[in-house]
Amino acid sequence: MRVLIVGAGGQLGSDLVRAFADLGPIGLDHKALDIEVPSSVSRTLARYRPTVVINTAAFHNVEVCETRPDRAFAVNALAADDLAAQCALAGAQLVHISTDYVFDGQSPVAYGEGSPTNPLSAYGTSKLAGELLIKRHLDDYFIIRTSGLYGIRGSSVKGYTFIERILTQASEGRPLDVVNDITFSPSYTRHVADAIRRIVERRVFGTYHVTNTGRSSCKRASPPSCARPLPSGFRRWRGDRNSRLCGTARWTPSGSQPCRHGAKAFVTIYVSAKLRLPG
Ligand SMILES: NC(=O)c1ccc[n+]([C@@H]2O[C@H](COP(=O)([O-])OP(=O)(O)OC[C@H]3O[C@@H](n4cnc5c(N)ncnc54)[C@H](OP(=O)(O)O)[C@@H]3O)[C@@H](O)[C@H]2O)c1
Numbered sequence: 001m002r003v004l005i006v007g008a009g010g011q012l013g014s015d016l017v018r019a020f021a022d023l024g025p026i027g028l029d030h031k032a033l034d035i036e037v038p039s040s041v042s043r044t045l046a047r048y049r050p051t052v053v054i055n056t057a058a059f060h061n062v063e064v065c066e067t068r069p070d071r072a073f074a075v076n077a078l079a080a081d082d083l084a085a086q087c088a089l090a091g092a093q094l095v096h097i098s099t100d101y102v103f104d105g106q107s108p109v110a111y112g113e114g115s116p117t118n119p120l121s122a123y124g125t126s127k128l129a130g131e132l133l134i135k136r137h138l139d140d141y142f143i144i145r146t147s148g149l150y151g152i153r154g155s156s157v158k159g160y161t162f163i164e165r166i167l168t169q170a171s172e173g174r175p176l177d178v179v180n181d182i183t184f185s186p187s188y189t190r191h192v193a194d195a196i197r198r199i200v201e202r203r204v205f206g207t208y209h210v211t212n213t214g215r216s217s218c219k220r221a222s223p224p225s226c227a228r229p230l231p232s233g234f235r236r237w238r239g240d241r242n243s244r245l246c247g248t249a250r251w252t253p254s255g256s257q258p259c260r261h262g263a264k265a266f267v268t269i270y271v272s273a274k275l276r277l278p279g
Pocket of ligand 1: 057
Protein backbone atom coordinates (compact mmCIF):
# COMPACT_ATOMS: atom_id res chain seq x y z
CA MET A 1 0.00 0.00 0.00
CA ARG A 2 1.46 3.40 -1.04
CA VAL A 3 -0.32 6.00 1.06
CA LEU A 4 -0.50 9.72 0.27
CA ILE A 5 -1.94 12.00 2.95
CA VAL A 6 -3.36 15.38 1.90
CA GLY A 7 -3.45 18.09 4.59
CA ALA A 8 -0.65 16.37 6.49
CA GLY A 9 0.12 19.60 8.37
CA GLY A 10 -3.25 19.46 10.14
CA GLN A 11 -4.21 17.80 13.40
CA LEU A 12 -5.73 14.63 11.89
CA GLY A 13 -3.33 14.61 8.93
CA SER A 14 -0.26 14.64 11.16
CA ASP A 15 -1.62 11.71 13.20
CA LEU A 16 -2.42 9.80 10.00
CA VAL A 17 1.23 10.17 8.97
CA ARG A 18 2.07 8.61 12.32
CA ALA A 19 -0.54 5.84 12.04
CA PHE A 20 0.85 4.73 8.66
CA ALA A 21 4.51 5.44 9.56
CA ASP A 22 5.72 1.89 9.00
CA LEU A 23 4.56 2.11 5.36
CA GLY A 24 6.53 5.28 4.66
CA PRO A 25 3.51 7.44 3.76
CA ILE A 26 3.85 10.59 1.68
CA GLY A 27 2.46 13.42 3.81
CA LEU A 28 1.85 16.67 1.95
CA ASP A 29 0.87 19.87 3.70
CA HIS A 30 -1.10 22.68 2.08
CA LYS A 31 2.06 24.31 0.68
CA ALA A 32 3.18 21.07 -0.95
CA LEU A 33 -0.23 20.28 -2.46
CA ASP A 34 -3.26 22.52 -2.93
CA ILE A 35 -6.20 20.36 -3.99
CA GLU A 36 -7.89 23.39 -5.50
CA VAL A 37 -5.25 23.29 -8.26
CA PRO A 38 -6.08 20.31 -10.50
CA SER A 39 -2.73 20.40 -12.34
CA SER A 40 -0.93 20.17 -9.00
CA VAL A 41 -3.07 17.16 -8.03
CA SER A 42 -2.33 15.36 -11.31
CA ARG A 43 1.40 16.08 -11.05
CA THR A 44 1.42 14.75 -7.48
CA LEU A 45 -0.45 11.55 -8.35
CA ALA A 46 1.84 10.94 -11.34
CA ARG A 47 4.93 11.53 -9.23
CA TYR A 48 4.09 9.38 -6.19
CA ARG A 49 1.66 6.84 -7.74
CA PRO A 50 -0.20 6.24 -4.44
CA THR A 51 -2.60 3.31 -4.14
CA VAL A 52 -4.46 5.07 -1.30
CA VAL A 53 -5.05 8.82 -1.03
CA ILE A 54 -6.34 10.18 2.30
CA ASN A 55 -7.90 13.63 2.06
CA THR A 56 -8.09 15.61 5.29
CA ALA A 57 -8.02 19.03 3.59
CA ALA A 58 -11.05 21.17 4.28
CA PHE A 59 -12.36 24.68 4.72
CA HIS A 60 -13.99 24.02 8.08
CA ASN A 61 -14.42 27.16 10.12
CA VAL A 62 -18.19 26.82 10.52
CA GLU A 63 -18.83 30.52 11.09
CA VAL A 64 -16.66 31.66 8.19
CA CYS A 65 -18.32 29.10 5.90
CA GLU A 66 -21.63 30.92 6.48
CA THR A 67 -20.20 34.14 5.08
CA ARG A 68 -17.94 32.48 2.48
CA PRO A 69 -19.96 29.53 1.14
CA ASP A 70 -18.05 29.93 -2.13
CA ARG A 71 -14.82 29.00 -0.33
CA ALA A 72 -16.53 26.17 1.56
CA PHE A 73 -17.84 24.66 -1.67
CA ALA A 74 -14.57 25.27 -3.55
CA VAL A 75 -12.53 23.18 -1.10
CA ASN A 76 -15.03 20.79 0.49
CA ALA A 77 -17.02 19.93 -2.63
CA LEU A 78 -15.40 20.96 -5.93
CA ALA A 79 -11.80 20.16 -4.99
CA ALA A 80 -12.93 16.84 -3.47
CA ASP A 81 -14.78 16.10 -6.72
CA ASP A 82 -11.65 16.74 -8.79
CA LEU A 83 -9.47 14.73 -6.41
CA ALA A 84 -11.87 11.77 -6.67
CA ALA A 85 -11.93 12.01 -10.48
CA GLN A 86 -8.14 12.02 -10.59
CA CYS A 87 -7.89 9.12 -8.11
CA ALA A 88 -10.25 7.12 -10.34
CA LEU A 89 -8.02 7.81 -13.36
CA ALA A 90 -4.89 6.92 -11.40
CA GLY A 91 -6.42 3.74 -9.95
CA ALA A 92 -6.07 4.96 -6.36
CA GLN A 93 -8.54 4.43 -3.53
CA LEU A 94 -9.77 7.61 -1.83
CA VAL A 95 -10.30 8.03 1.89
CA HIS A 96 -12.21 11.27 2.43
CA ILE A 97 -12.83 12.81 5.85
CA SER A 98 -16.30 14.18 6.50
CA THR A 99 -18.28 15.40 9.47
CA ASP A 100 -21.27 15.05 11.81
CA TYR A 101 -22.46 18.42 10.45
CA VAL A 102 -24.11 16.52 7.58
CA PHE A 103 -26.86 15.78 10.15
CA ASP A 104 -29.29 18.24 11.75
CA GLY A 105 -28.65 17.30 15.38
CA GLN A 106 -32.35 16.74 16.11
CA SER A 107 -32.18 13.00 16.62
CA PRO A 108 -32.73 11.70 20.15
CA VAL A 109 -30.29 8.90 19.41
CA ALA A 110 -26.85 8.78 17.84
CA TYR A 111 -26.66 8.82 14.04
CA GLY A 112 -25.70 5.72 12.11
CA GLU A 113 -24.12 5.70 8.66
CA GLY A 114 -27.53 5.11 7.07
CA SER A 115 -29.35 7.91 8.93
CA PRO A 116 -30.87 10.54 6.65
CA THR A 117 -28.64 13.57 6.22
CA ASN A 118 -29.98 17.10 6.63
CA PRO A 119 -27.22 19.68 6.99
CA LEU A 120 -28.25 23.06 8.38
CA SER A 121 -25.03 24.99 7.79
CA ALA A 122 -23.06 26.01 4.72
CA TYR A 123 -20.18 23.92 6.08
CA GLY A 124 -22.32 20.79 6.50
CA THR A 125 -23.93 21.28 3.09
CA SER A 126 -20.56 21.68 1.38
CA LYS A 127 -19.20 18.55 3.11
CA LEU A 128 -22.28 16.53 2.11
CA ALA A 129 -21.87 17.79 -1.47
CA GLY A 130 -18.26 16.55 -1.32
CA GLU A 131 -19.45 13.10 -0.22
CA LEU A 132 -21.99 12.88 -3.04
CA LEU A 133 -19.58 14.12 -5.71
CA ILE A 134 -16.90 11.61 -4.71
CA LYS A 135 -19.32 8.72 -5.12
CA ARG A 136 -19.95 9.52 -8.76
CA HIS A 137 -16.31 8.81 -9.65
CA LEU A 138 -15.31 5.93 -7.41
CA ASP A 139 -16.53 2.67 -5.99
CA ASP A 140 -13.25 2.36 -4.08
CA TYR A 141 -13.91 5.09 -1.55
CA PHE A 142 -14.04 5.38 2.19
CA ILE A 143 -15.97 8.33 3.58
CA ILE A 144 -15.06 8.75 7.23
CA ARG A 145 -17.40 10.98 9.22
CA THR A 146 -15.94 12.10 12.51
CA SER A 147 -16.73 14.67 15.20
CA GLY A 148 -15.18 17.22 17.57
CA LEU A 149 -11.55 16.48 16.71
CA TYR A 150 -8.70 17.42 18.99
CA GLY A 151 -5.08 16.47 18.63
CA ILE A 152 -1.57 17.36 19.65
CA ARG A 153 -1.04 19.51 16.56
CA GLY A 154 -4.08 21.66 17.41
CA SER A 155 -6.65 22.95 14.97
CA SER A 156 -5.36 25.33 12.32
CA VAL A 157 -8.76 27.01 12.45
CA LYS A 158 -8.83 27.76 16.17
CA GLY A 159 -5.13 27.57 16.99
CA TYR A 160 -5.86 25.50 20.13
CA THR A 161 -7.85 22.44 21.13
CA PHE A 162 -10.87 22.40 23.40
CA ILE A 163 -9.04 20.50 26.13
CA GLU A 164 -6.08 22.86 25.90
CA ARG A 165 -8.41 25.81 26.39
CA ILE A 166 -9.97 24.21 29.49
CA LEU A 167 -6.53 23.39 30.93
CA THR A 168 -5.36 26.96 30.32
CA GLN A 169 -8.47 28.50 31.90
CA ALA A 170 -8.13 26.18 34.90
CA SER A 171 -4.38 26.80 35.37
CA GLU A 172 -4.95 30.57 35.26
CA GLY A 173 -7.73 30.25 37.85
CA ARG A 174 -10.25 31.65 35.38
CA PRO A 175 -13.84 30.44 35.50
CA LEU A 176 -14.57 27.83 32.87
CA ASP A 177 -16.32 29.27 29.84
CA VAL A 178 -17.95 26.35 28.08
CA VAL A 179 -21.01 25.52 26.08
CA ASN A 180 -23.03 23.13 28.22
CA ASP A 181 -26.05 22.06 26.23
CA ILE A 182 -24.75 19.91 23.41
CA THR A 183 -23.96 16.23 23.46
CA PHE A 184 -21.36 14.88 21.11
CA SER A 185 -18.42 12.52 20.88
CA PRO A 186 -15.19 14.51 21.05
CA SER A 187 -12.55 12.43 19.34
CA TYR A 188 -8.81 12.22 19.73
CA THR A 189 -7.08 12.36 16.36
CA ARG A 190 -4.59 9.60 17.25
CA HIS A 191 -7.45 7.20 17.96
CA VAL A 192 -9.32 8.27 14.83
CA ALA A 193 -6.17 7.87 12.70
CA ASP A 194 -5.53 4.37 14.08
CA ALA A 195 -9.15 3.39 13.37
CA ILE A 196 -8.88 4.74 9.81
CA ARG A 197 -5.87 2.52 9.23
CA ARG A 198 -7.79 -0.54 10.40
CA ILE A 199 -10.73 0.34 8.16
CA VAL A 200 -8.51 0.89 5.12
CA GLU A 201 -6.80 -2.46 5.69
CA ARG A 202 -10.17 -4.27 5.75
CA ARG A 203 -10.89 -2.98 2.22
CA VAL A 204 -14.66 -2.90 2.73
CA PHE A 205 -15.52 0.34 0.97
CA GLY A 206 -18.26 2.78 1.95
CA THR A 207 -19.18 5.31 4.63
CA TYR A 208 -18.05 4.96 8.23
CA HIS A 209 -18.62 6.88 11.44
CA VAL A 210 -15.37 7.00 13.40
CA THR A 211 -15.27 8.73 16.77
CA ASN A 212 -14.25 7.90 20.27
CA THR A 213 -17.17 5.96 21.66
CA GLY A 214 -19.72 7.20 24.14
CA ARG A 215 -20.91 10.74 24.48
CA SER A 216 -19.87 13.85 26.21
CA SER A 217 -21.44 17.02 27.43
CA CYS A 218 -20.15 19.76 29.72
CA LYS A 219 -23.44 19.78 31.59
CA ARG A 220 -22.29 17.61 34.45
CA ALA A 221 -18.70 18.85 34.49
CA SER A 222 -19.39 22.57 34.77
CA PRO A 223 -21.21 24.47 37.48
CA PRO A 224 -24.10 26.46 35.97
CA SER A 225 -22.41 29.78 36.71
CA CYS A 226 -19.48 28.88 34.46
CA ALA A 227 -21.37 27.48 31.53
CA ARG A 228 -23.43 28.99 28.77
CA PRO A 229 -25.90 27.58 26.31
CA LEU A 230 -24.99 27.16 22.67
CA PRO A 231 -25.12 30.57 20.95
CA SER A 232 -28.27 30.87 18.87
CA GLY A 233 -26.42 31.26 15.54
CA PHE A 234 -24.42 28.16 16.24
CA ARG A 235 -27.56 26.26 17.19
CA ARG A 236 -29.06 27.26 13.88
CA TRP A 237 -26.14 25.78 11.98
CA ARG A 238 -25.64 22.69 14.04
CA GLY A 239 -29.23 21.90 14.95
CA ASP A 240 -30.12 20.98 18.44
CA ARG A 241 -28.18 19.19 21.09
CA ASN A 242 -27.19 15.85 19.72
CA SER A 243 -24.50 15.59 17.10
CA ARG A 244 -23.38 12.19 18.21
CA LEU A 245 -22.32 9.67 15.62
CA CYS A 246 -22.36 5.97 16.18
CA GLY A 247 -20.92 3.18 14.13
CA THR A 248 -23.20 0.43 12.91
CA ALA A 249 -22.56 -3.18 12.09
CA ARG A 250 -20.38 -1.87 9.22
CA TRP A 251 -17.69 -0.95 11.72
CA THR A 252 -17.37 -3.16 14.72
CA PRO A 253 -15.45 -0.83 16.95
CA SER A 254 -13.16 -3.48 18.37
CA GLY A 255 -10.31 -1.52 19.81
CA SER A 256 -12.12 1.79 19.44
CA GLN A 257 -11.84 3.73 22.63
CA PRO A 258 -14.24 5.67 24.86
CA CYS A 259 -14.18 9.48 24.88
CA ARG A 260 -12.60 9.61 28.32
CA HIS A 261 -9.67 7.41 27.17
CA GLY A 262 -9.08 9.81 24.28
CA ALA A 263 -9.04 12.79 26.61
CA LYS A 264 -6.76 11.01 29.06
CA ALA A 265 -4.30 9.96 26.35
CA PHE A 266 -4.26 13.49 24.96
CA VAL A 267 -3.70 15.12 28.33
CA THR A 268 -0.85 12.70 29.15
CA ILE A 269 0.99 13.56 25.96
CA TYR A 270 0.11 17.24 26.19
CA VAL A 271 1.40 17.54 29.75
CA SER A 272 4.55 15.50 28.90
CA ALA A 273 5.24 17.86 26.01
CA LYS A 274 4.74 20.91 28.24
CA LEU A 275 7.13 19.45 30.81
CA ARG A 276 9.47 18.43 27.96
CA LEU A 277 9.27 14.77 28.92
CA PRO A 278 9.60 12.12 26.21
CA GLY A 279 6.07 11.58 24.70
N1 LIG B 1 -11.85 19.70 13.54
C1 LIG B 1 -12.98 19.05 13.82
O1 LIG B 1 -13.52 19.14 14.93
C2 LIG B 1 -13.59 18.16 12.76
C3 LIG B 1 -14.75 17.42 13.10
C4 LIG B 1 -15.31 16.58 12.13
C5 LIG B 1 -14.73 16.48 10.88
N2 LIG B 1 -13.62 17.21 10.59
C6 LIG B 1 -13.02 17.06 9.25
O2 LIG B 1 -11.78 16.41 9.48
C7 LIG B 1 -10.82 16.82 8.52
C8 LIG B 1 -9.53 17.22 9.22
O3 LIG B 1 -9.80 18.20 10.19
P1 LIG B 1 -8.65 18.81 11.12
O4 LIG B 1 -9.30 19.23 12.38
O5 LIG B 1 -7.47 17.88 11.15
O6 LIG B 1 -8.30 20.10 10.29
P2 LIG B 1 -6.94 20.95 10.21
O7 LIG B 1 -6.11 20.73 11.41
O8 LIG B 1 -7.35 22.33 9.84
O9 LIG B 1 -6.23 20.25 8.97
C9 LIG B 1 -6.66 20.43 7.64
C10 LIG B 1 -5.43 20.68 6.81
O10 LIG B 1 -5.84 20.82 5.43
C11 LIG B 1 -5.06 21.88 4.87
N3 LIG B 1 -5.79 22.44 3.73
C12 LIG B 1 -6.78 23.36 3.73
N4 LIG B 1 -7.15 23.63 2.46
C13 LIG B 1 -6.38 22.88 1.65
C14 LIG B 1 -6.27 22.72 0.25
N5 LIG B 1 -7.04 23.43 -0.60
N6 LIG B 1 -5.37 21.84 -0.25
C15 LIG B 1 -4.57 21.13 0.59
N7 LIG B 1 -4.58 21.26 1.92
C16 LIG B 1 -5.48 22.12 2.46
C17 LIG B 1 -4.89 22.88 5.98
O11 LIG B 1 -3.75 23.68 5.73
P3 LIG B 1 -3.77 25.24 6.16
O12 LIG B 1 -4.16 25.28 7.58
O13 LIG B 1 -2.36 25.65 5.88
O14 LIG B 1 -4.77 25.88 5.25
C18 LIG B 1 -4.70 21.97 7.20
O15 LIG B 1 -3.34 21.68 7.43
C19 LIG B 1 -11.51 17.91 7.69
O16 LIG B 1 -12.00 17.31 6.51
C20 LIG B 1 -12.68 18.35 8.54
O17 LIG B 1 -13.77 18.79 7.74
C21 LIG B 1 -13.04 18.04 11.51
